[in-house]
Amino acid sequence: MEQAKLDKVIEKLREIVGPEHVLTSYEERYCYSRDATWYRVIPAAVVRPHTAEEVSKILRLANEYRIPVTPRGSGTSLTGGAVPVEGGIVLDMTRMNRILEISVVNRIAVVEPGVLHAELEEELAKYGLFWPPDPASSAACTIGGVIAESAGGLRGARYGTTREWVLGLEVVLPTGEIIRTGARTLKSVTGYDLTHLFIGSEGTLGVITKAILKVHPLPEAVIRMFASFDRIETAGKAVGKIFENRIVPTMLEIIDRSFIRSVNEWLKLGLPEVDAIMLIDVEGTREGVEKLAERVERVLRDVGALEIRRATTAKEMADLYLARGAAYSSLFRVTGKTVVPDDCCVPVDKLPQAFKMVREVSKKWGIPVYILAHAGDGNFHADWPADAKKPEEIERALKCYMEVCREVLKLGGSISAEHGIGLVKAKLVEEEYSRKVVEIMRAIKRIFDPNNIMNPGKIGL
Amino acid sequence: MPASSGLPTLKDFEEKLYLCNHCGFCRPACPVMRRREMDETAGPRGRMLLIHGWMSGELKPTKPLVEKLYLCTACRYCYVKCPPGLESDKIVEAARYELVKVGAGPLEPHRIVASRIADYNNPFAEPPSNRTAWLKKVGPIEIPEKAKVLYWVGCMASYRVQTTAITTVKILKHANVEFTMLGNDEGCCGSILLRTGQRDPVVEKYAKRNVEMIAAKGVETLITSCAECFRTFYMDYPKILGELPFEVLHSSQFFERLMKDGVLKFGEELPMKITYHDPCHLGRHAGVYDEPRNIIKAIPGLEFVEMLRSREEARCCGAGGGLRYGFQDLSIAMAADRLREDVIPTGARVVVTPCPSCILNLRDASRQYGLGVEVIDLTDLICRALRI
Numbered sequence: 001m002e003q004a005k006l007d008k009v010i011e012k013l014r015e016i017v018g019p020e021h022v023l024t025s026y027e028e029r030y031c032y033s034r035d036a037t038w039y040r041v042i043p044a045a046v047v048r049p050h051t052a053e054e055v056s057k058i059l060r061l062a063n064e065y066r067i068p069v070t071p072r073g074s075g076t077s078l079t080g081g082a083v084p085v086e087g088g089i090v091l092d093m094t095r096m097n098r099i100l101e102i103s104v105v106n107r108i109a110v111v112e113p114g115v116l117h118a119e120l121e122e123e124l125a126k127y128g129l130f131w132p133p134d135p136a137s138s139a140a141c142t143i144g145g146v147i148a149e150s151a152g153g154l155r156g157a158r159y160g161t162t163r164e165w166v167l168g169l170e171v172v173l174p175t176g177e178i179i180r181t182g183a184r185t186l187k188s189v190t191g192y193d194l195t196h197l198f199i200g201s202e203g204t205l206g207v208i209t210k211a212i213l214k215v216h217p218l219p220e221a222v223i224r225m226f227a228s229f230d231r232i233e234t235a236g237k238a239v240g241k242i243f244e245n246r247i248v249p250t251m252l253e254i255i256d257r258s259f260i261r262s263v264n265e266w267l268k269l270g271l272p273e274v275d276a277i278m279l280i281d282v283e284g285t286r287e288g289v290e291k292l293a294e295r296v297e298r299v300l301r302d303v304g305a306l307e308i309r310r311a312t313t314a315k316e317m318a319d320l321y322l323a324r325g326a327a328y329s330s331l332f333r334v335t336g337k338t339v340v341p342d343d344c345c346v347p348v349d350k351l352p353q354a355f356k357m358v359r360e361v362s363k364k365w366g367i368p369v370y371i372l373a374h375a376g377d378g379n380f381h382a383d384w385p386a387d388a389k390k391p392e393e394i395e396r397a398l399k400c401y402m403e404v405c406r407e408v409l410k411l412g413g414s415i416s417a418e419h420g421i422g423l424v425k426a427k428l429v430e431e432e433y434s435r436k437v438v439e440i441m442r443a444i445k446r447i448f449d450p451n452n453i454m455n456p457g458k459i460g461l
Numbered sequence: 462m463p464a465s466s467g468l469p470t471l472k473d474f475e476e477k478l479y480l481c482n483h484c485g486f487c488r489p490a491c492p493v494m495r496r497r498e499m500d501e502t503a504g505p506r507g508r509m510l511l512i513h514g515w516m517s518g519e520l521k522p523t524k525p526l527v528e529k530l531y532l533c534t535a536c537r538y539c540y541v542k543c544p545p546g547l548e549s550d551k552i553v554e555a556a557r558y559e560l561v562k563v564g565a566g567p568l569e570p571h572r573i574v575a576s577r578i579a580d581y582n583n584p585f586a587e588p589p590s591n592r593t594a595w596l597k598k599v600g601p602i603e604i605p606e607k608a609k610v611l612y613w614v615g616c617m618a619s620y621r622v623q624t625t626a627i628t629t630v631k632i633l634k635h636a637n638v639e640f641t642m643l644g645n646d647e648g649c650c651g652s653i654l655l656r657t658g659q660r661d662p663v664v665e666k667y668a669k670r671n672v673e674m675i676a677a678k679g680v681e682t683l684i685t686s687c688a689e690c691f692r693t694f695y696m697d698y699p700k701i702l703g704e705l706p707f708e709v710l711h712s713s714q715f716f717e718r719l720m721k722d723g724v725l726k727f728g729e730e731l732p733m734k735i736t737y738h739d740p741c742h743l744g745r746h747a748g749v750y751d752e753p754r755n756i757i758k759a760i761p762g763l764e765f766v767e768m769l770r771s772r773e774e775a776r777c778c779g780a781g782g783g784l785r786y787g788f789q790d791l792s793i794a795m796a797a798d799r800l801r802e803d804v805i806p807t808g809a810r811v812v813v814t815p816c817p818s819c820i821l822n823l824r825d826a827s828r829q830y831g832l833g834v835e836v837i838d839l840t841d842l843i844c845r846a847l848r849i
Binding site: 028030034036048118139141332333339387 | 487526542
């Protein structure tokens, strides 16, 4: 964009949000150039609105001047969704951070997009409620980002992802209109389901300024179990067996040998250095959960788990969880490298094959792989360490990453379970669906965003 | 000489900086960022990016960059949340040192503090002859020229939060501890200079001078009131000078030791409800969490309620890292956040903390924001419990 035009836009942005909320120095824009990936684009300006009306005015202006806009929460995205677009504006939504309403009777929470996930969780707990999507970035990420990326998490085994827990939205369209989708009610089939179109749209259709979330009562009791396996494929098989027995755990995590070793090396936890360990949470009433846990233990024994343990106190539960909670960090600490984290999903009965495939890819490229799986819904992360100083190592890790995605498609899976498509997987969308589907997506985007200013290039659109 | 001071430089963190994967987990931990409505440029991730950009030659030490690098109390809470374990407090300090070296830092208020320390031996430009004026309030006391224990009062307790100095000496007297002090010869430890990148006078002069004066008194144990002085003697001086010829303790550690040895005994009940604020330099920097709590728990009748965010999760009071000098309003607003969000929800109206810097900032916040919280030193609490 030519400087004179940009200066004019910046002047108008200052009038809209106040001069202190428009960041223009090179250093300030530099701070907004990245998300949690390795991509980097320095935006032309950063705007920090406080109301939907301000967002509306900003988008109208951007539309008039054909300036790309990238909405952003905490910038924790793992696929490049929040990376700015060349010559574009970053719309930092974190000042819109109020929890507007919590209704126990109606089972809803109404929030602004900049609310931190962990803060909502803390607040809901006071009412005996929770919002099930629970990305690992909970402490840092915003609800707006969670919705835009349709994030998942550990509780997905039982509760699914964000798509299942949003009833309605307030969205500002790139043309400036503020629209409402969905309803404050648990049921609503008034016309097309635009709410779900916006969930996971990665900021390509509009800007979420309010969300009506469906919330759930906290379970009465939870039992956490630990199991170890001499082969990760057996752990994968155990997942299927649990569901075969009509048991739906809340959490079902698998941690592979590489992660076990790095957690042990970092924290000296003394975990058994087997091929894989599994963490399982079951929930229910106090009496019910006990029976459920016994049934899980029986299944685990039958399938050939080496060791099965149980935790019931908060302390024991926290101790067991430490292996999972520290896994990601341990990789940095032990390898001294950064991580290229993949995110795929396969049908649960294909988990054993998927694990085998990932290790074959690792062997083929000679790069060690670290596997974490939210196995209860078939979601797994193959994490590839790479030296951030060496672009060729990132490239090589990405080769493994792409190969795993393509193999996942052969297993009837999906290339993205909960991290979105962003820039990393943009080319793979057509491979998962077809050219026609991508054309439909483009056509839908044009309806909302005729000048393609909303986060262009993300999801390949 | 500065180059061989042993204090870490940016070069030491080069490898680590590459490990920042921009996950953003540090963001909610940063008390500055919270105050600045989560502005990315005022948080740890932004600072790491800026430092990285400067090191790689993409950025110059411009005014905006310098300002952003001084918007940090070095409270180290972000380190607790960082998956790759970047010690961003140390990285920021090392970056500030580089800024000073190239003439781009520190900020003007920090420069003024440095010249006051050079001229007056304290950061407030108070006359050195008044340094021990508070002693009159202790009552008759004889302080020997030499002793195995030396009480390092620190500038903050000497001039600004004198109750800390008075109560500390009262306890020492009560416990019959033979101790000495440097009197009006005591100077600044240099903490504020080290935090703001102005290392050279500390490395070249103050550290050596202070340690030599103390050692000349035959001291085996040094005790400090201030968490910042403690960190400086305990962690920084050994890097500059090598192992010190005496042990360095914070007064809370020393008094806990006296308590365990049976020298300090609490008898009468003290019916008060209090909470405890962990000073960053004592807690996250030096790992001193339990000693002050052990004292508090030993006082009969006292109701002690922990804050939701305590120990390594404790939020900073906003005073550290030169922030109070550079950005006073922001610094006091951060203290008000700590009182409103963490102290008041405990139901206690008294917060105890063993650091006069924290006390000053929290008191200012309580007064300016009308929060009605009393802020006292642990030594003050001990005196109340001992009825001295």
